[in-house]
Amino acid sequence: MVICKTPEEIDIMKRSGRILAELLNELSKLIRPGITTKDIDKYAEEFITSKGASPSFKGLYGFPASVCVSINEEVVHGIPGSRRLVEGDIVSIDVGAEVEGFHCDSAMTFPVGTVSKRAMELMRVTEDSLYRGIEQARVGMRIADISRAIQSHVESKGFSIVKALSGHGVGRKLHEEPAIPNFVIRGEPGPVLAEGMTLAIEPMVNAGSPEVKTLADNWTVVTCDSSLSAHFEHTIAVTRDGPVILTAL
Numbered sequence: 001m002v003i004c005k006t007p008e009e010i011d012i013m014k015r016s017g018r019i020l021a022e023l024l025n026e027l028s029k030l031i032r033p034g035i036t037t038k039d040i041d042k043y044a045e046e047f048i049t050s051k052g053a054s055p056s057f058k059g060l061y062g063f064p065a066s067v068c069v070s071i072n073e074e075v076v077h078g079i080p081g082s083r084r085l086v087e088g089d090i091v092s093i094d095v096g097a098e099v100e101g102f103h104c105d106s107a108m109t110f111p112v113g114t115v116s117k118r119a120m121e122l123m124r125v126t127e128d129s130l131y132r133g134i135e136q137a138r139v140g141m142r143i144a145d146i147s148r149a150i151q152s153h154v155e156s157k158g159f160s161i162v163k164a165l166s167g168h169g170v171g172r173k174l175h176e177e178p179a180i181p182n183f184v185i186r187g188e189p190g191p192v193l194a195e196g197m198t199l200a201i202e203p204m205v206n207a208g209s210p211e212v213k214t215l216a217d218n219w220t221v222v223t224c225d226s227s228l229s230a231h232f233e234h235t236i237a238v239t240r241d242g243p244v245i246l247t248a249l
């Protein structure tokens with residue numbers, strides 16, 4: 001069942017979304033060669049709690065940290081640790097925060113120092129595809145309209161969509177219905193979008209083949225061909241006036 005939120009509930013979600021937007025903006029300045037992924041996690045957890053919010057990921061399904069940090073061929077769900085970022089890496093940070101019982105979810109991929117042209121293009125196309133998907137999040141449209149906008153943009157640029165993972169509804173739980181695939185599934189248009197739906201839209205895009213696998217740590221998802229992967233995510237609300245991004249500054 002898709003749970004629609006009242007305007008008052010969406011206002012609460014705006015508060016957790018704002019914290020995530022501010023955090024990711026701070027991380028864009030912090031991320032540089034030499035920093036460890038654990039440093040990023042520590043900064044994020046302190047930032048979130050200092051704002052009176054809670055990190056949504058910590059302990060969720062047993063995840064041990066407040067952010068997922070995924071480097072280069074890692075797609076999502078990387079566990080922070082002692083690895084140091086090096087010049088030329090790209091690093092995806094995925095993070096959630098909860099305020100008064102409501103979660104928001106957001107992710108961005110950052111360049112570490114100077115990165116290849118190909119990496120820049122992958123990040124740009126992935127972020128653009130997110131905004132193209134968000135643009136479809138209007139009352140009366142369907143989930144598949146979001147999926148189609150993301151997929152067609154990514155594939156037109158020669159990159160590939162990760163199909164094993166999807167976006168999702170978000171609210172009192174971090175993961176709610178509906179699933180929001182980043183590609184069209186024939187015969188499955190998904191629910192019609194209605195006022196008050198709050199959705200985490202999150203294209204995961206590979207530079208090479210779309211195939212992914214999970215590493216032996218049971219968390220980290222990587223590309224099977226070791227090609228680069230990027231991930232951008234916003235939580236949005238479907239309103240009568242169109243999509244409102246809750247996780248933007």
Ligand code: MG
Binds near residue numbers: 095105202
């Ligand atoms: Mg996320």
Ligand code: MG
Binds near residue numbers: 233
């Ligand atoms: Mg998500």
